[in-house]
Amino acid sequence: MIIAIMSLSLLGLGLGVMLGLAGRYLKVEQDPVVIEIEAMLPGSQCGQCGFPGCAPAAEALAAGTAAVTLCPPGGRLLAGELAAKLGVTADFSGMTDDEPSLAAVLESTCIGCTRCFKVCPTDAIMGAPKQIHTVFKEACTGCKACVEVCPTECLQMHPIKVTLGTWIWPKPALAA
């Protein structure tokens, strides 16, 4: 009995120490700045920046090889935050915020090819082979990935309509 308890606790202790050491010495180093930047990016892996996903884009940003204006879905707001984070000054004047828009399926020309929902980064399109597909507006991020693969151009971007709930007062005109 005592031998069994002793051997098991010894085993546990030994393995625990080994795990602890392994965790300490064999750790994969990741730059905390990269992690923080990745958390700021939209995370939809849409690829509009030219990188294969948000993590590689974050690495490039941290290394200083990519401009803070690289993320179209993040827009000016994100570019400003990134510039503040990285301590760089960036020229946003060339960056125009696209009018925010969402994808919608034109039902008369959809052939049910299933290509669009396979590329949607947020699973915002529902459909089945040879059935008309549809876009969930709430989940669409306006990344345009589906527009590019649609063979019949039935997926089109429509500007988001301003409603009473989303309308805001414009900034007062500057003093003379």
Next chain:
Amino acid sequence: MKLFRFRGGVHPESHKEETGDKAIEVLPLPARLYVPVQQHIGAPAEPEVQIGDKVLKGRLLAHSQGAISAPIHAPSSGTILDITEHTAPHPSGLGVRTIVIETDGNDSWADGLKTINPFELDTDEISARVGAAGIVGLGGATFPSAVKLNLGKKYPISTLIINGGECEPYLSCDDRLMRERSDEIIDGIRIMLHALKAKQALIAIEDNKPDAIEVMKVAAKLYSNIKVVVVPSRYPMGSEKQMVQTLTGLEIPAGKLSADLGVIVHNVGTAFAVRTALRQGRPLVSRIVTVGGGAISSPRNLEVPLGTLVSEVFDYCGGFDQEPARILMGGPMMGQLLPHTNVPIVKGSSGVIALTQKEVAIHQTQPCIRCGSCITACPCGLLPLEMAARAKKGELQGAVEYGLMDCISCGSCSYVCPSHIPLVQYFNYAKGELAARRRHKQKAEETRKLAEIRMQRLEMEERAKQEAAERRKAEREAKKKLQEAASA
């Protein structure tokens, strides 16, 4: 009763005498009513009638959606002509889903809820009935009243304050209501006291309404727990925070409710509507509207069915004497600029004001001279000049650190500014922009979650495919072995 003073405030010219002495008139029934499904703070109501339906007055047109919402009822009997987009009474001039009713002129009521003695009902039942009647804060904030009546269950409420301050210039609808329907208001207050289980009610009235004070005092005489309190006339006395501070000396902490202090504030119009709902089983389908401003040829107070176009209200009051420079819904200090008069009267329309060029008095904005007038005027103890400077530069976070979120947008700072800087306009812009950013961030977070879920799903599918392939391989091999064994 000892009163306390809130800091700051302004004394705009009251202009109340133009309408205050005229009795409430009932507006003749218009041929068409445009009833928006969003007349309150919260989620819009969902229509449950169809085009062509015949409706009676008071019938439910659209039911509430979610915890903070309010239903909409037919303001008169008639036929549903259309359910369409119509311009909302809102400075944006945007459309809102609107139910259009062609009235039949009979104005006949649908059977209301069976009424029983409200004092035999419990809190839940009273607030359910108030909610079902579509009653919202009629002072202009249009927050669903049922939600506020239910707060008595969560917080111990000692005092119900009935706001008869009506501090906005030009408006006299609450004044007239108190003078003409005092008994009904007192009855409504007693029902609210019963629902909230509160000890006392204080009816606060500004000292520029001596007749209303007299009448309400007489009506409240029978009840020892209802007291009329005369408060000094100073804008923004009618604001909840300032009213609570004046009566209790307590300041509502930033980000808290008055209920945290054991106080609930309701408007006098709301008390009247609660009484109508509980005693007569009738929903909120009309309200008292002050029609005023220098451009109106004969200003007065009208009882108007909800959904009446502002243009018809103006026409009834003799139209314009002179071209109005600005048309407002609500008072001139905090009212909403209207894009045109083809918009309906809604639950929160305390008044419609047509101001002349002289009354509007637009001045050229000058640079800030740091005189500090805005600081003296701010009833919330903020530094408007510092906040505006930051909002102007787009440093919204800086403005928030200076207390932007505690600003009640009363406009006192803009009113006193000798340089005519549009201070409150900067704050409204900054608050809207911050709300838009919050929405943007929320969407980004949801996107991240959705993307993660998709990744997991793709991995799972991949794994399932692999496992299936391995299983098939194993099966094939087992079969092969079996065959080999059989042939051997």
